Amino acid sequence: MKKTLFLLSSIFMSVPLTSAVLAQSAFQNNNQLEQDDLQKDEIIVTGTRFATPIDQVGRSVSVVDASEIEIRQQRFLFDVLTTQPGVQVNRSGSFGSLATVSVRGLPSGQTLVVQDGIVLNNPSSFDNGFNFANFDSADIERVEVLRGAQSVLYGSDAIGGVINIVTKGANKEGIGGNAFIEGGTFGTFRGAGSIVGGNDFASGRLSISGITSQGFSSADAANGNIENDGFNNITFSTKGQIRPTEKIDLTVIARYQDSENEFDGFAFGVGPVDGDEVGETEEFSIAGIATYTALNGTLSNRLSVSYLLNDQVTFTDGAASFDALGTRISYEYQGTFKPLEELSIIGGAEYDEQESRVDIGFGGNQEIETVSGFALLQFQPVSFVTLNGGVRHDAATGFDNETTFNVSTAIRVPQTNTLIRASYAEGFRAPSAGELSFNPALFAEFSDGFDIGVEQYFFEDRLKLGVIYFDQQIDDLIAFDLEAFTFVNIQEFSATGVEVTLDAILSPQVTFSASYTFTDALNISTVTPAGNQPRNRVSAEFVLTPTEKLSLSIGALYNGEEFSGGNILNDFFLVNLRTSYALTDQLEIFGRIENLTDANYQDNFGFGTAPLSGFGGVRVKF
Numbered sequence: 280m281k282k283t284l285f286l287l288s289s290i291f292m293s294v295p296l297t298s299a300v301l302a303q304s305a306f307q308n309n310n311q312l313e314q315d316d317l318q319k320d321e322i323i324v325t326g327t328r329f330a331t332p333i334d335q336v337g338r339s340v341s342v343v344d345a346s347e348i349e350i351r352q353q354r355f356l357f358d359v360l361t362t363q364p365g366v367q368v369n370r371s372g373s374f375g376s377l378a379t380v381s382v383r384g385l386p387s388g389q390t391l392v393v394q395d396g397i398v399l400n401n402p403s404s405f406d407n408g409f410n411f412a413n414f415d416s417a418d419i420e421r422v423e424v425l426r427g428a429q430s431v432l433y434g435s436d437a438i439g440g441v442i443n444i445v446t447k448g449a450n451k452e453g454i455g456g457n458a459f460i461e462g463g464t465f466g467t468f469r470g471a472g473s474i475v476g477g478n479d480f481a482s483g484r485l486s487i488s489g490i491t492s493q494g495f496s497s498a499d500a501a502n503g504n505i506e507n508d509g510f511n512n513i514t515f516s517t518k519g520q521i522r523p524t525e526k527i528d529l530t531v532i533a534r535y536q537d538s539e540n541e542f543d544g545f546a547f548g549v550g551p552v553d554g555d556e557v558g559e560t561e562e563f564s565i566a567g568i569a570t571y572t573a574l575n576g577t578l579s580n581r582l583s584v585s586y587l588l589n590d591q592v593t594f595t596d597g598a599a600s601f602d603a604l605g606t607r608i609s610y611e612y613q614g615t616f617k618p619l620e621e622l623s624i625i626g627g628a629e630y631d632e633q634e635s636r637v638d639i640g641f642g643g644n645q646e647i648e649t650v651s652g653f654a655l656l657q658f659q660p661v662s663f664v665t666l667n668g669g670v671r672h673d674a675a676t677g678f679d680n681e682t683t684f685n686v687s688t689a690i691r692v693p694q695t696n697t698l699i700r701a702s703y704a705e706g707f708r709a710p711s712a713g714e715l716s717f718n719p720a721l722f723a724e725f726s727d728g729f730d731i732g733v734e735q736y737f738f739e740d741r742l743k744l745g746v747i748y749f750d751q752q753i754d755d756l757i758a759f760d761l762e763a764f765t766f767v768n769i770q771e772f773s774a775t776g777v778e779v780t781l782d783a784i785l786s787p788q789v790t791f792s793a794s795y796t797f798t799d800a801l802n803i804s805t806v807t808p809a810g811n812q813p814r815n816r817v818s819a820e821f822v823l824t825p826t827e828k829l830s831l832s833i834g835a836l837y838n839g840e841e842f843s844g845g846n847i848l849n850d851f852f853l854v855n856l857r858t859s860y861a862l863t864d865q866l867e868i869f870g871r872i873e874n875l876t877d878a879n880y881q882d883n884f885g886f887g888t889a890p891l892s893g894f895g896g897v898r899v900k901f
């Protein structure tokens with residue numbers, strides 16, 4: 280499907296402005312912070328497979344919800360993740376160019392991405408990674424970032440961490456909707472709309488979003504590259520739920536993305552240079568989930584089937600130069616038994632089949648089947664202590680069976696407003712189909728690591744300070760050997776560091792949050808720092824709501840010096856301004872300035888970044 284400005288215009292024009300609507304306005308969502316404290320028990324984390332209040336989670340985790348995304352006017356999933364501690368986003372140029380995410384200094388292929396229970400990692404990418412460039416944030420309800428090895432929870436590819444995405448659901452009563460449209464620098468137009476509705480028996484949501492932009496040069500313009508690289512994307516997503524009885528819940532989730540992006544070529548010894556390169560990508564995911572509750576609610580049975588397809592083709596000077604088709608189908612059963620209020624037990628099994636097919640370019644055809652079983656336990660011996668533990672066994676085609684283990688605890692120290700978190704976890708990653716197409720002799724990576732941290736609340740819970748230390752080691756890391764032009768297992772990789780977070784309610788109208796991450800990531804075998812991983816990184820967000828109608832926010836990011844492509848990249852500092860104003864309860868205008876100081880920087884060697892730019896738009900709801 281070709282994505283053009285005409286197509287996007289047709290979509291938006293077909294939704295009358297008087298009947299389109301958008302999400303709750305930023306200032307309305309932010310006014311929830313007028314509560315007396317930071318609401319430690321309000322956030323429920325689901326990515327741990329136990330729906331658990333965040334202050335009872337022993338693992339290092341952070342959560343971003345839809346109201347924060349709206350206040351910050353973050354367009355894509357990678358924008359949301361940029362502000363999170365321990366997370367590094369790397370982009371290869373203009374809008375739509377490859378965007379990867381690494382957690383705690385580990386390679387991006389070791390981050391697992393899960394959306395509503397569907398694993399999104401692309402089996403046809405060389406490292407089984409996920410391209411964050413195309414995932415629009417318009418239908419995201421919540422993003423959970425679980426840092427550290429999570430293989431017990433999700434199997435292979437979860438060594439670095441898990442990005443768990445929960446998309447928006449639907450109202451159980453009545454019909455509603457929302458929409459927005461915005462435009463700005465680089466000839467950019469973006470919009471989205473949703474219709475939701477339902478009752479006690481059935482509910483559903485249907486959403487559409489799209490963007491078109493002329494972009495800027497993916498190869499850095501400072502190096503004489505002047506050709507802009509455009510981007511077009513359209514996304515359809517839906518979620519439907521039927522509850523035929525109080526004990527049965529049936530859910531269907533689907534998402535389709537079609538993208539086209541221009542990008543630049545690469546010259547050995549020079550780096551990225553202007554070129555006529557175009558990538559076309561179709562991504563489709565669908566899942567059916569059935570839940571049956573028995574034994575007076577003490578036993579929950581969940582059966583799911585999911586399918587993922589990623590089809591991409593690259594054209595150079597008009598001729599196809601590379602293609603890759605990746606598919607994944609998974610069947611899973613999970614049973615949750617809660618014999619006591621203080622005890623929950625999960626047991627489950629999974630069958631996963633991945634296939635990669637490459638007809639043009641490097642690669643070939645590969646298929647991997649994995650059969651897994653897992654058991655998890657959560658126990659509260661006393662009200663202020665939560666213990667978690669688990670074990671998982673994976674058997675993948677052509678590899679030795681792997682058993683991984685984890686344990687964690689969260690201790691809310693009585694009378695002190697202190698929360699202690701600690702965890703130990705093992706992880707493994709089997710070679711991807713794409714990696715095996717280069718080197719069939721590869722074997723699995725194995726990891727073990729721990730983290731320990733303290734969160735302290737002050738001033739009647741209006742201020743929270745958190746500090747976490749982490750240490751993780753990986754044996755037999757899979758890396759690409761450029762000279763041999765193949766993937767190989769290196770001996771050892773190490774990542775240690777500290778994550779510091781600060782959240783404060785300064786007044787009912789003013790909130791502030793910040794994070795600092797120190798990361799020491801090293802390829803021990805070659806004594807080489809990990810690529811594109813700054814040792815020091817700081818992000819901060821300041822939100823002001825002087826009236827019920829007006830919201831102002833400032834976001835700042837400092838990225839320290841880093842090693843990239845055999846070169847040292849200078850540190851840089853970015854500032855973004857955003858504002859919104861509610862004209863009525865149903866209509867809101869908004870705008871933002873990105874890279875306010877017009878910083879000239881690179882966060883990936885040789886690739887360009889956006890200069891000072893501005894965007895504005897309107898939101899409606901009904």
